[in-house]
Amino acid sequence: MTITAPAGFEAAGIAAGIKQSGNADLALVVNRGPLDAAAAVFTSNRAQANPILWSKQVIRDGVVSAIILNSGGANCFTGPQGFQVTHRTAEAVAGALGIGAGDVLVCSTGLIGDQLDGDVLEAGAIAAVAALSDEGGEDAARAIMTTDTKPKTVVVGGQGWSIGGIAKGAGMLAPGLATMLVVLTTDAVLDSAALDEALRAATRVTFDRLDSDGCMSTNDQVTLLASGASGVTPEPAEFVAALTEACRSLALQLQADAEGASHDIAIEVVGAASEDDAVEVGRSVARNNLFKAAVFGNDPNWGRVLAAIGTTTAAFDPYEVDVSMNGVRVCHAGQPDRPREEVDLTPRAVHVLIELHAGDAAATIWTNDLTHDYVHENSAYSS
Amino acid sequence: MTITAPAGFEAAGIAAGIKQSGNADLALVVNRGPLDAAAAVFTSNRAQANPILWSKQVIRDGVVSAIILNSGGANCFTGPQGFQVTHRTAEAVAGALGIGAGDVLVCSTGLIGDQLDGDVLEAGAIAAVAALSDEGGEDAARAIMTTDTKPKTVVVGGQGWSIGGIAKGAGMLAPGLATMLVVLTTDAVLDSAALDEALRAATRVTFDRLDSDGCMSTNDQVTLLASGASGVTPEPAEFVAALTEACRSLALQLQADAEGASHDIAIEVVGAASEDDAVEVGRSVARNNLFKAAVFGNDPNWGRVLAAIGTTTAAFDPYEVDVSMNGVRVCHAGQPDRPREEVDLTPRAVHVLIELHAGDAAATIWTNDLTHDYVHENSAYSS
Numbered sequence: 001m002t003i004t005a006p007a008g009f010e011a012a013g014i015a016a017g018i019k020q021s022g023n024a025d026l027a028l029v030v031n032r033g034p035l036d037a038a039a040a041v042f043t044s045n046r047a048q049a050n051p052i053l054w055s056k057q058v059i060r061d062g063v064v065s066a067i068i069l070n071s072g073g074a075n076c077f078t079g080p081q082g083f084q085v086t087h088r089t090a091e092a093v094a095g096a097l098g099i100g101a102g103d104v105l106v107c108s109t110g111l112i113g114d115q116l117d118g119d120v121l122e123a124g125a126i127a128a129v130a131a132l133s134d135e136g137g138e139d140a141a142r143a144i145m146t147t148d149t150k151p152k153t154v155v156v157g158g159q160g161w162s163i164g165g166i167a168k169g170a171g172m173l174a175p176g177l178a179t180m181l182v183v184l185t186t187d188a189v190l191d192s193a194a195l196d197e198a199l200r201a202a203t204r205v206t207f208d209r210l211d212s213d214g215c216m217s218t219n220d221q222v223t224l225l226a227s228g229a230s231g232v233t234p235e236p237a238e239f240v241a242a243l244t245e246a247c248r249s250l251a252l253q254l255q256a257d258a259e260g261a262s263h264d265i266a267i268e269v270v271g272a273a274s275e276d277d278a279v280e281v282g283r284s285v286a287r288n289n290l291f292k293a294a295v296f297g298n299d300p301n302w303g304r305v306l307a308a309i310g311t312t313t314a315a316f317d318p319y320e321v322d323v324s325m326n327g328v329r330v331c332h333a334g335q336p337d338r339p340r341e342e343v344d345l346t347p348r349a350v351h352v353l354i355e356l357h358a359g360d361a362a363a364t365i366w367t368n369d370l371t372h373d374y375v376h377e378n379s380a381y382s383s
Numbered sequence: 384m385t386i387t388a389p390a391g392f393e394a395a396g397i398a399a400g401i402k403q404s405g406n407a408d409l410a411l412v413v414n415r416g417p418l419d420a421a422a423a424v425f426t427s428n429r430a431q432a433n434p435i436l437w438s439k440q441v442i443r444d445g446v447v448s449a450i451i452l453n454s455g456g457a458n459c460f461t462g463p464q465g466f467q468v469t470h471r472t473a474e475a476v477a478g479a480l481g482i483g484a485g486d487v488l489v490c491s492t493g494l495i496g497d498q499l500d501g502d503v504l505e506a507g508a509i510a511a512v513a514a515l516s517d518e519g520g521e522d523a524a525r526a527i528m529t530t531d532t533k534p535k536t537v538v539v540g541g542q543g544w545s546i547g548g549i550a551k552g553a554g555m556l557a558p559g560l561a562t563m564l565v566v567l568t569t570d571a572v573l574d575s576a577a578l579d580e581a582l583r584a585a586t587r588v589t590f591d592r593l594d595s596d597g598c599m600s601t602n603d604q605v606t607l608l609a610s611g612a613s614g615v616t617p618e619p620a621e622f623v624a625a626l627t628e629a630c631r632s633l634a635l636q637l638q639a640d641a642e643g644a645s646h647d648i649a650i651e652v653v654g655a656a657s658e659d660d661a662v663e664v665g666r667s668v669a670r671n672n673l674f675k676a677a678v679f680g681n682d683p684n685w686g687r688v689l690a691a692i693g694t695t696t697a698a699f700d701p702y703e704v705d706v707s708m709n710g711v712r713v714c715h716a717g718q719p720d721r722p723r724e725e726v727d728l729t730p731r732a733v734h735v736l737i738e739l740h741a742g743d744a745a746a747t748i749w750t751n752d753l754t755h756d757y758v759h760e761n762s763a764y765s766s
Contacts, residue, residue, distance in 0.1 A: 047693025047701040077689055079702065079718035112686020113719050215673045215687075216694050289672070289753075290598045290761050297762025303495020304598075306460055310430025311599050318430040319462065335462035336496050370672075372755050378673050379680025 002137030002153035005164040006187035008032050008227025012131035013139030016124025018072035018116065025072040026121075027140035027166075028128035029183050030097065031065055035228030038064035039196035040105065041203055043220035049076035050083045051106040054090065055221060058105050062192025067105040067223055068093050068125060069144050069181055071168070073116045075108040076218045085118040092125035107181045107221050109146055109168065141166040144181055147377060152253040156246045161188040161230040163242055167250040180207070180254060182222040184246060187230035188239060198240045199224045206247035209279070212258040212368045214287040222247075255366045260373030263295050265350040266364055273359035277314035281354060282365030284308045292370035295350055300343035302330045305352065315358045322355040385520030385536035386547040389570035391415045391610025395514035396522030399507025401455035401499065408455040409504075410523035410549075411511035412566050413480065414448055418611030421447035422579035423488065424586055426603035432459035433466045434489040437473065438604060441488050445575025450488040450606055451476050451508060452527050452564055454551070456499045458491040459601040468501040475508035490564045490604050492529055492551065524549040527564055530760060535636040539629045544571040544613040546625055550633040563590070563637060565605040567629060570613035571622060581623045582607045589630035592662070595641040595751045597670040605630075638749045643756030646678050648733040649747055656742035660697035664737060665748030667691045675753035678733055683726035685713045688735065698741045705738040 004011050009031060016026040031038075040059045042052055058064060068089060075082045086106050094101040108116070131139075141151035145168050152167040169180025190198070203222055224243070234242075255264050267285050272278035285291055288308040294301035302323045310318060319334035328343045330336070350369075368374075387394050392414060399409040414421075423442045425435055441447060451472060458465045469489050477484040491499070514522075524534035528551050535550040552563025573581070586605055607626070617625075638647050650668050655661035668674055671691040677684035685706045693701060702717035711726045713719070733752075751757075 045690060045693040046695075047689050074686070077686060077701070077714065077717050077719070079716070081718075112684075112690060113714065115719070213672050215671055216690065218686075218690050218693060288598055289596050289757075293758050293761035296758060299762060301494075303457070303460060303601075306430050307428060307495060307599065307601050310428040310601060312429075318460070331460065331496065333462070334460050335464075336460070336498070340496075370758055370761075372758050374672075375676050375679060375753055375755055375758055378676035378753075379682060 001135065001155060001164065002141055002166050003029055003164040003183055003185040004134050004137035005155045006162045006185045006227065008187050008229030009185045010132040010134050011136035011140040012128045012133060013136065013143030014124065014128050014131050016127065017120050018070055024143035025070055026124045026128050027069045027143035028093065028132065029067050029140060030132055031225045031227050033227055035189065035226050036063050036065050037190060037192040037195055037226040038062060038224060039192055039199045040221060040223040041199060043217055045216045045218050047218050049074050049108060049219040050078060050086045051075055051108045052219060052221065053083065054086045055105045058102060063103055064105055064225060065099045065103040066093055066097060067107065067183060068128065069107040070121065071109050071144050071146050073108060073110040073114055074112045074219050075116050076112045078115050081115060085116045085121055088118050089121045089125050092122040093129065096126050096129035105223055109144065109181055109219050112218060137164060137166065144168040147259055149257055152250050154246045154249040156242045158188065158234050158238065158242050160232040161186060161234055163246045165246045165250050167254060169254045180220060182250060184224040187227050189228040189231060189233040190226050190239065194236065195224050195226055198243050201240050202244040202247045206244060206251045209364060210251045210255055210366045211283055211286040212255060251366065255368060258368040259377045260371045261368035262371050263348055263350045263369040265295060265352065265367045265369065267352045267367065268364045269354045269356065270362040271356045271358055272361040273315035275361045275363055278361050278363035279365065280312045281309050281314045281356065282363055284312045285352065286365045286367035289370055295345060296369040296371045298345040300325045300330055300340045300345055305354065306331065316356040320357045324353040326351055384518065384538060384547065385524055385549050386412055386566055386568040387517050387520035388538045388547040389545045389568045389610065391570050391612030392568045393515040393517050394519035394523040395511045395516060396519065396526030397507065397511050397514050399510065400503050401453055407526035408453055409507045409511050410452045410526035411476065411515065412450050412523060412568065413515055414608045414610050416610055418572065418609050419446050419448050420573060420575040420578055420609040421445060421607060422575055422582045423604060423606040424582060426600055428599045428601050430601050432457050432491060432602040433461060433469045434458055434491045435602060435604065436466065437469045438488045441485060446486055447488055447608060448482045448486040449476055449480060450490065450566060451511065452490040453504065454492050454527050454529050456491060456493040456497055457495045457602050458499050459495040461498050464498060468499045468504055471501050472504045472508050475505040476512060479509050479512035488606055492527065492564055492602050495601060520547060520549065527551040530642055532640055535633050537629045537632040539625045541571065541617050541621065541625050543615040544569060544617060546629045548629045548633050550637060552637045563603060565633060567607040570610050572611040572614060572616040573609050573622065577619065578607050578609055581626050584623050585627040585630045589627060589634045592747060593634045593638055593749045594666055594669040595638060634749065638751060641751040642760045643754045644751035645754050646731055646733050646752040648678060648735065648750045648752065650735045650737065650750065651747045652737045652739065653745040654739045654741055655744040656698035658744045658746055661744050661746035662748065663695045664692050664697045664739065665746055667695045668735065669748045669750035672753055678728060679752040679754045681728040683708045683713055683723045683728055688737065689714065699739040703740045707736040709734055
């Protein structure tokens with residue numbers, strides 16, 4: 001059910017002919033109300049795709065009735081012609097639904113630098129409206145997939161209300177939203193300001209801490225739509241907790257399906273002087289290719305962890321740091337501790353615990369290993 | 384002849400038994416004078432190996448008589464015991480040469496987090512002194528190799544004086560010196576202040592612009608020794624030019640032998656508002672795994688270049704940027720230009736030209752592609 005689990009939403013996922021493969025490539029989610037409140041967060045990449053430029057205008061008033069998402073092309077670095085296709089897509093949705101185009105968000109994902117065919121998008125948008133169903137969430141989840149091997153969905157229940165979500169993303173996973181498209185729906189009664197606050201709180205500790213390959217996308221967007229159809233207004237803290245749970249579930253599904261990955265790595269940094277320090281340290285390790293290649297080879301090469309930490313500005317003394325890998329403390333106070341042979345990195349899940357002994361703050365960054373398959377998939381993406 | 388080409392230098396390279404393979408693993412370079420002036424630059428990684436901690440003290444007075452370098456172990460994160468091995472190695476060299484240990488630089492390279500055997504180092508140091516020769520430069524170049532497939536050497540001649548150099552480094556190539564050990568010698572008559580100024584000027588535009596895999600080492604050191612044996616004092620600009628030429632040659636040799644690489648990529652950024660901007664943009668592209676994997680697949684995926692530029696703080700408008708790959712302008716003003724099919728990326732040398740149209744500054748960053756062999760070599764390094 002996913003995004004159509006909360007009351008008040010319809011969705012569709014169709015093959016509009018954007019992908020040469022003939023696979024599903026166009027998703028539509030419509031908020032039937034009674035509310036039409038929404039919030040969204042966008043990529044922090046300064047090179048932003050045309051649908052991002054469009055959607056940033058649409059979200060300004062916090063009113064959104066529909067969101068249309070295409071795979072098969074990012075519509076980025078495509079200039080005025082590309083922007084026109086985005087605009088035309090929104091107009092087609094609006095015309096078929098009898099609403100204003102200014103209430104229609106647009107998302108795109110795929111290869112950067114290729115033009116999309118406006119005729120195909122317009123016809124697809126009209127077909128998607130005709131295919132809307134209150135059980136269309138799964139179809140929508142499939143239609144936004146690119147190199148994803150499986151759809152990512154979530155439903156989290158509250159007291160008389162619920163949150164549903166779909167996500168796509170398998171490569172270019174990095175902050176500024178872990179390069180992905182996410183749609184979250186809820187039938188809770190919340191205005192756009194409350195939604196915005198909750199969405200920023202939830203993404204800050206979930207999607208923004210997923211850093212699969214250090215590459216930030218031009219098309220990231222996470223959208224939260226509220227229909228108010230449950231008639232229930234949850235406590236803010238309760239809603240944030242449920243939304244965070246939904247976002248964490250989707251983030252971990254993205255990690256588990258990252259292109260070519262053979263390990264899911266959680267880098268937990270504790271004893272940091274600040275949360276920012278903990279995030280910086282975790283991210284520096286997550287982006288170290290030598291460390292990531294070592295994990296691929298089941299090699300507990302903790303020296304590469306410390307070498308990565310040394311590139312940060314975080315407060316720490318190299319000769320006070322402890323490092324554990326899958327429960328074995330291999331480095332204590334910056335010196336060898338347990339023999340590295342005791343570490344078992346054969347499971348897919350890898351836990352690296354870094355104790356900085358510089359304070360009380362902590363953060364966990366999720367990443368993947370660097371594998372032959374990652375290289376292969378990304379060397380052949382556009383061909 | 385390499386580092387023994389300039390008059391006044393002797394060198395040796397021997398198998399001291401540090402490497403289990405039995406390959407050469409200990410190099411020694413001795414300055415016979417009449418001058419004993421020196422300068423050195425070190426890794427900017429905050430996690431610094433014991434030989435770095437030692438050598439920073441030695442270089443303070445600008446007087447260096449010898450430098451000993453071992454492969455087979457980085458002696459990093461090895462605590463007081465590791466520092467004692469470094470100290471003992473310097474003392475052994477000093478004792479055999481009849482000089483003070485405070486005039487002996489020490490460098491180490493290899494796996495982080497393993498202790499070196501002090502007895503082996505001490506015996507090796509004494510044996511290296513016995514093996515000194517004014518034709519020992521090639522042996523020294525071989526003894527510092529780790530995963531290098533070939534020694535890196537250079538000789539640049541001046542008017543009555545010359546510069547020689549050796550370098551090692553094949554992985555962990557990134558700024559803060561491109562993770563490597565380099566020894567440069569000259570028989571020019573220059574004091575340590577002049578050497579320091581020249582060395583910083585030369586490394587800034589050579590080794591500091593080599594960024595093979597974004598990973599910064601804990602053991603980087605570039606050392607310049609002057610014997611004054613030629614009796615000639617070159618013009619400062621002339622010496623800097625020759626030293627820069629020597630450093631550029633060694634940097635490009637390092638790039639050409641980078642672990643597992645199949646392409647040598649020069650990322651030339653022009654039209655930048657400042658040189659710092661140009662370097663930041665070049666480096667962001669050089670560190671983008673998706674771009675690097677695409678080059679491995681001979682795929683001119685220029686969207687990944689622009690997505691990487693978008694993560695920087697450099698002054699630019701995404702819709703003014705031009706990108707050319709191996710001579711074909713595939714992106715003009717942030718939009719598709721020539722078809723990507725016209726780009727031939729099959730040669731090992733790849734030239735990416737980025738025109739920001741934001742000013743007059745420029746810089747070139749050298750990097751490599753991300754290949755199956757890179758992943759393989761670095762997943763198996765410590766095993």
